[in-house]
Amino acid sequence: MSESKKLHLTAFMRPVSLHTGAWRYPGSYPDANFSLAHIVSFIKKLEDAKFDAFFMADHLAVLNMPVEALRRSHTVTSFEPFTLLSALSVVTEKIGLAATASTTYDEPYHIARRFASLDHLSNGRAAWNIVTTGNPESAKNFGLDEHVEHSERYKRAREFYDVVTGLWDSFADDAFIRDQESGIFMDPEKMHVLNHKGDDLKVKGPLNIARPVQGWPVIVQAGQSEPGRQLAAETAEVVFCSPRDLVAAKALYADIKGRVVAAGRDRNQLKILPAAFIVIGDTVEEAKAKRLHLDSLVHYDSAIASLSVSLGTDASEFDPDGPLPTDLPPTNASHTSRAGVVKLAEDEKLTVRQLAGRLGGYSGLAFVGTPESIADEMGIWLSEEAADGFTVAFPFLPQGLDDVTQRLVPELQRRGIFRQDYEGTTLREHLGLPRPRNQFFP
Amino acid sequence: MSESKKLHLTAFMRPVSLHTGAWRYPGSYPDANFSLAHIVSFIKKLEDAKFDAFFMADHLAVLNMPVEALRRSHTVTSFEPFTLLSALSVVTEKIGLAATASTTYDEPYHIARRFASLDHLSNGRAAWNIVTTGNPESAKNFGLDEHVEHSERYKRAREFYDVVTGLWDSFADDAFIRDQESGIFMDPEKMHVLNHKGDDLKVKGPLNIARPVQGWPVIVQAGQSEPGRQLAAETAEVVFCSPRDLVAAKALYADIKGRVVAAGRDRNQLKILPAAFIVIGDTVEEAKAKRLHLDSLVHYDSAIASLSVSLGTDASEFDPDGPLPTDLPPTNASHTSRAGVVKLAEDEKLTVRQLAGRLGGYSGLAFVGTPESIADEMGIWLSEEAADGFTVAFPFLPQGLDDVTQRLVPELQRRGIFRQDYEGTTLREHLGLPRPRNQFFP
Structure with missing residues (x-):
C-alpha cells in the first residue's frame, strides 16, 4: 500500500436507506425518499464531507412484493434520477452525480444526450451506472410479457455502450468557434457522424450536444455475474458490488482487476467500491x-x-x-x-x-461500531486490496448520515486515508481517472 | 371581451432565438443556447415579468442542412429539456416549465415518470408539449431508415396520451400515509394497476412515483394538421401555433375551439397561444x-x-x-x-x-414596433378571439428579452390585459385550468 493511497466514498441514495425499517427510526424523515428539501440537505452534507459522488440507483417499476410488505415499503415512490440529479447539480459544486440508466429499456441516443446534458449542467460531475434491468415487473412496463434473457441483455448492453460513447465523441472539443464577426459558429469538419449499424442497434448520429466536460461521464457498473464482471472489466471505471466479507471481497477484487488488465487497461482505471451499511455508536x-x-x-x-x-x-x-x-x-x-x-x-x-x-x-456487508473501529476496518480493506473505497449505505437519515459525515469522515481524514478537500472540480478528478481521448478527433 | 380577459404569455426558448442571425447581433451572447448561467438569467427575468411559462422546444437530431448553413447555425447544440428544466426548477418559484417530449421515439412509462418527477420538483409547474417528431433525421437516430408515417404517428400519440395520463393516476392523492408509529407507509387499495393493452402500446403500471402536484402536468400541443388539430381538441390545454396573420389566426382559433366543444370540453379549458416574434424600438x-x-x-x-x-x-x-x-x-x-x-x-x-x-x-408572425403599438395589436388579437395570449419568440438576447419584460409587459399591465402578479403557485393556476380529477379515484 503506497503512502498516498486513499479511499473513495460514494453515497448510495435510492432509496435513501436500503433498510426497510429506516423510515420509522426515531428522528427519521418518513418522506425522505421523496422530499427535495431533505435530499438537498443530505447532498450538501455529503459535499461538505468531500464524498466523491451521490449515487442514485433506480427501478423502472414498483417492485413486486406481497401486499403487506407493499403497505410498509418506503421504496414505492421516489424521484426519477435525471430530473433529481439535474436539480441537485444547481445546489452543489463539486460532488459527483451518478445516475442509473437501463440499456434494455431505453435508447442510446436519449441516454447519451441526457448524460451529456447533466455533465454540462454540473461542469463535469456526471456518472452513468449501466444496468441491464433484469426484473420482470420492469419488462411489463415496456411492452413485454417477460424479462429479456440475461445474455441477450448483456450483449445489447455492450453494443449500447459503444454507441453511447461514440455519440459523446460526435464533436471535437474545439468544434465550436462562435465568431460573431465572421459568422462561423462551428466547424463541420470537427463533427463526426457515427453511422452505427450493429446486431441490436442502428443509430446514425451525430449527438445534438457538445462533447461532455469530462469527455465521457464516468462509467459505473454493478453486475457481479460472469458477463457483468466482463462488461465491467472492458468498460467500467467504478464497480459497485456487494461482497459478503473481506475474504469474498479480496477474491472479487483480484478477479475484476485481473480482467481489467487482461482487457488491456490500467488496473487503476477501475475503482472497486463495495456497498457498506454503516452504523456508528459511542461504543461498539x-x-x-x-x-x-x-x-x-x-x-x-x-x-x-x-x-x-x-x-x-x-x-x-x-x-x-x-x-x-x-x-x-x-x-x-x-x-x-x-x-x-x-x-x-x-x-x-x-x-x-x-x-x-x-x-x-438489511443483511449485506455492514460496519457496525465506533468511528475508530470502522476506520480500522476500512483501512484494512484498502491495504489488503479488498476495496478502493466504499459505496456507503446509511441505516437511517438524517442521523445515520450525520454520524458518517461528522464522525467517521474526520477519523478517516486524521488517518490520511480520505481527502481533506477536493483537489479537482470534476468527478474524474476526484476518482483519479483520466479524461478519455475523443476516438474520432484524437 | 369580458373586463377581466387577460393575455397568457409563454417564452419560446429553444433555441433561445429562432432567428438564425440572433447570435451575431451586437450585444448578444453567442453561446446563449448552451450556457446555464445565461439561461438562468433569462428565466429569472421572465419570472419577474410574470410570464406563464418557459417553453423548451426540442429536436432529436442535428437538423439536416447544407454544410454552409450548418457552419453558421447556433441551433446545433443545446441542453436536453428535462435535465435543463429540472435545474431551472430550483432557481425559480412560480414560472411554468414546459418540456417537449416525443410520442414516437420514447416510452410512455419514461415520459409519465419524468414529467411527474419534474412536477414534484417544481411544486406543480410542469407542462408536456406532445410532439410526434416528423423529421427523418430523428428516425435515423432511433433505429429506423425513414420517418414514421403521419397518421400512424398521430394514432400512437393518442394512445400514448391515454397511457401517460393513466399512469399519472396510479395513486390516489391520499395514498401515502407514512405513519411511523403503526408502520403503515401507503394504502395498497389506493394504488391502481393500469394494465393497458392497445394497438401500439402495452404497459402494466403502476407508475413508481406519487401523483403529480397538478394531478396531470399541463398538456401542450403544436400540430396544425387535421389530425394535429383533432388531437389538440381532445387532449390539449395549451395550443402553440403559427398563423400568418390576424385573419388566419381567427379562423384557426374558431376551428380549434369548435372542435374542443364538439369533443365535449369547456372551450376555456384550451388556451391558444400563437408564436409571435417581437421586436421593440422607440419608434416603429x-x-x-x-x-x-x-x-x-x-x-x-x-x-x-x-x-x-x-x-x-x-x-x-x-x-x-x-x-x-x-x-x-x-x-x-x-x-x-x-x-x-x-x-x-x-x-x-x-x-x-x-x-x-x-x-x-425568421418570416413567421411578428410584432415590430413600440411597446404601445404592439400592446395595441395584442389587445386586438385578444378581443377579436384570434388568441388567448402568445408564445413569445425573442429576436436576440438579452436585449430583445429585456425589451419585452421591461417595456412591453408593463404596458400590457397598465392596460389591464396582463397580470400584475401571479395569483397561484402552479402552472394550471396561472393558466386558469382545473386540476384533473383522478380517473381511478374520483
Missing part, C-alpha cells in the same frame, strides 16, 4: 443496539418471510423470542444460505425475532 | 431598422437559398441590392408562397438582399 455495543432497534422496526410478517426464505423452511412456527432451534428440518434450498444464517444467529446471539428483522431489514 | 421605424439589421446577419448563401425555395426559382441571379424583379420566371412551386413573398417585398420595400435575410432569418 451502542452501535449494535442501534442496529437491533432498527431491525425491530421491520414488520414481523415481512421479517419472518425473509428468514423463512433464507433458511429454506417455515420460520413462523418458531418461538419469536427464543434462539433459533438447533434441530431445523431438512431443506432442499441453499445450504450455504442456511449456514450463513445459523452462523449469524450464533455469532450475534440473536433471537428468532432479531434474526428475522436482520434478514428483512 | 427604429424597430423595423433593428429587424433589418438582424436579418442582415444571416449569411447571404443561406438567405438566398431560403428565398429561392419560397419563390420557386433561383434568386441568386438577381441584383442583391435592387428590388425583386417584376418579371419572375414561371414556377411549378407554390403560388401562394411566391405571392406572399412578392407582397412582403412590396409592402416593406425590401431589396433582394433584405428579402432573403427575412426568409433565411
